[in-house]
Amino acid sequence: MQPIIRLREVSKSFGEGGRILRVLDSITLDIGSEFIAILGPSGCGKSTLLKIIAGIEKPDSGSIEARGNITYGFVFQSPTLLPWLTVLDNAALPLIAKGISKKEARDKARRYLSLVGLQGFEDFYPNELSGGMKQRVNIARALAVEPSILLMDEPFSQLDPLTAEALRAEVVDLWLSGVTTVEGVIMVTHNVEEAVYMADRIVILTPRPAKVAKVVEVGLPRPRDRRSKEFQDIVDAVYEYVS
Ligand SMILES: Nc1ncnc2c1ncn2[C@@H]1O[C@H](COP(=O)(O)OP(=O)(O)O)[C@@H](O)[C@H]1O
Numbered sequence: 734m735q736p737i738i739r740l741r742e743v744s745k746s747f748g749e750g751g752r753i754l755r756v757l758d759s760i761t762l763d764i765g766s767e768f769i770a771i772l773g774p775s776g777c778g779k780s781t782l783l784k785i786i787a788g789i790e791k792p793d794s795g796s797i798e799a800r801g802n803i804t805y806g807f808v809f810q811s812p813t814l815l816p817w818l819t820v821l822d823n824a825a826l827p828l829i830a831k832g833i834s835k836k837e838a839r840d841k842a843r844r845y846l847s848l849v850g851l852q853g854f855e856d857f858y859p860n861e862l863s864g865g866m867k868q869r870v871n872i873a874r875a876l877a878v879e880p881s882i883l884l885m886d887e888p889f890s891q892l893d894p895l896t897a898e899a900l901r902a903e904v905v906d907l908w909l910s911g912v913t914t915v916e917g918v919i920m921v922t923h924n925v926e927e928a929v930y931m932a933d934r935i936v937i938l939t940p941r942p943a944k945v946a947k948v949v950e951v952g953l954p955r956p957r958d959r960r961s962k963e964f965q966d967i968v969d970a971v972y973e974y975v976s
């Protein structure tokens with residue numbers, strides 16, 4: 734596997750003086766054209782790691798090298814749609830911010846909204862949508878910038894279990910289908926089964942300060958059957974390393 738992103742001994746603390754919180758402790762990781770899940774307990778530093786990969790936060794030490802031309806799409810953990818904009822204009826917003834014409838931005842947004850099943854909802858406002866549909870808009874908006882890497886921070890954690898399960902399968906299918914520009918996906922989660930269902934590799938982090946406890950290759954064919962013995966064996970193996 735040819736790495737697209739290389740992290741070397743990335744460390745990060747917050748605060749100063751006597752109130753320093755060490756969050757990441759020497760994280761080394763190569764990321765290629767694959768679906769990676771970053772799995773760890775709440776508060777261990779997963780979101781911080783994802784923000785460092787995206788360049789939103791800077792590490793205190795260590796290095797991140799990324800292939801020259803890579804771009805990121807980000808699906809944030811908390812709801813981030815602007816209530817006064819339609820679904821279409823929410824999805825087009827990052828493109829308009831990049832200086833693309835309104836027409837072109839809307840055309841692209843329309844295409845990605847339809848890929849996530851929101852054709853016909855372009856003129857709706859966020860408060861008219863269910864939680865699952867809002868998250869579809871967030872995903873379409875991240876895809877519309879046509880990124881090489883899709884970063885997702887606990888994208889299904891706020892959804893009811895049935896909606897979350899449908900969306901997980903759709904996101905994996907969309908990625909595998911090759912109709913988007915996404916080469917690699919990095920998804921933060923605290924859900925072991927979700928990681929085993931979706932990812933090629935699972936990077937298990939320790940409690941804060943987060944270190945890499947173990948990297949597990951899932952290696953099961955897709956679509957994955959949660960009830961199969963092979964699936965449960967990997968879930969059990971992952972739980973061994975989750976402290
Ligand atoms: N900008 C910040 N300033 C100060 N503390 C922060 C900041 N961002 C995160 N933290 C703290 O760092 C720790 C890890 O946060 P985070 O990366 O969000 O964890 P996770 O996503 O695994 O739940 C938490 O204790 C959080 O309060």
Ligand SMILES: [Mg+2]
Pocket residue numbers: 779780781810886
């Ligand atoms: Mg988080």
